[in-house]
């Protein structure tokens with residue numbers, strides 16, 4: 646594993662795919678050998694230009710057969726929408742796959758997909774790993790790693806913070822900001838089934854702690870703008886939704902053991918309730934004896950944690966026994982080519 650160069654394909658060139666290309670062309674342990682695009686304007690373009698860096702002498706293709714026929718160790722599969730049949734085809738062709746779309750952990754919600762993937766892995770003699778920042782890191786391997794420092798664990802809480810005044814999004818209205826709170830409650834931007842996606846990470850924590858989840862619970866709270874709030878893309882009118890707090894809990898022995906909070910705001914002032922202001926993107930809190938807390942923040946813009954969580958796992962995924970592999974199978978992942 647230490648001296649191998651990994652031949653990697655990037656599937657799709659959205660935000661994550663472009664960050665992946667920028668990393669793969671810099672990392673001496675990785676060779677970017679193919680890039681699949683769906684956007685016709687990108688077909689035939691140098692993939693460096695697509696990712697905003699110098700040309701690398703590799704043209705993007707929309708030909709799936711060409712990618713399947715490539716000699717490659719791993720595909721970083723990051724399109725907008727899942728395509729389990731395509732993932733299985735790549736696996737059967739003998740390529741490992743890491744993907745921020747998951748699945749991440751075999752729960753009832755994704756069992757049928759995991760079974761298909763497992764069969765394709767066995768046929769191709771390769772492995773699949775669901776990667777990413779959340780699910781994939783902040784709400785599974787990170788709290789599990791911290792758990793080793795506590796003598797007793799009563800509760801694990803994972804907070805994800807996003808301030809859209811600092812990081813504008815083109816999807817503000819679709820996400821629920823500036824909408825009437827009652828209308829948003831009736832037509833939520835995060836439908837109830839989203840909990841099942843993140844519950845895969847909760848199941849990984851529970852399994853890592855030797856427990857089984859026996860139920861899920863969810864609560865949503867909105868913060869209302871007390872006056873007009875301006876952001877890069879417009880204005881959140883007074884009286885409309887300026888903050889959203891989604892709390893999803895996994896129950897063990899009838900009590901919440903793990904809770905994931907997603908706290909989205911547009912700024913921090915001028916809304917009610919005014920939730921605690923946190924400098925950081927994730928906070929992990931372990932309540933117990935002794936309680937502990939960790940805040941994860943980035944020191945500069947430009948990084949992409951979701952891309953890196955997948956790419957750094959490639960050596961471990963390629964070395965794993967064939968099959969669907971989670972963090973519980975991979976253990977301590979040993980990235981390659983980062984120190985250079």
Ligand SMILES: NC(=O)c1ccc[n+]([C@@H]2O[C@H](COP(=O)([O-])OP(=O)(O)OC[C@H]3O[C@@H](n4cnc5c(N)ncnc54)[C@H](OP(=O)(O)O)[C@@H]3O)[C@@H](O)[C@H]2O)c1
Nearest residue numbers: 657658659660661682683684724725745777778779780951
């Ligand atoms: N686990 C995690 O932590 C995590 C975090 C963030 C995102 N994600 C997931 O990762 C995926 C990629 O995220 P992103 O931020 O890179 O998304 P994005 O910027 O919206 O880009 C997605 C890319 O997918 C391709 N695409 C567009 N429409 C498509 C369609 N109908 N079918 C198939 N492909 C299509 C396009 O690729 P081309 O331009 O190359 O044609 C597009 O650029 C998403 O599914 C997202 O939910 C996971």
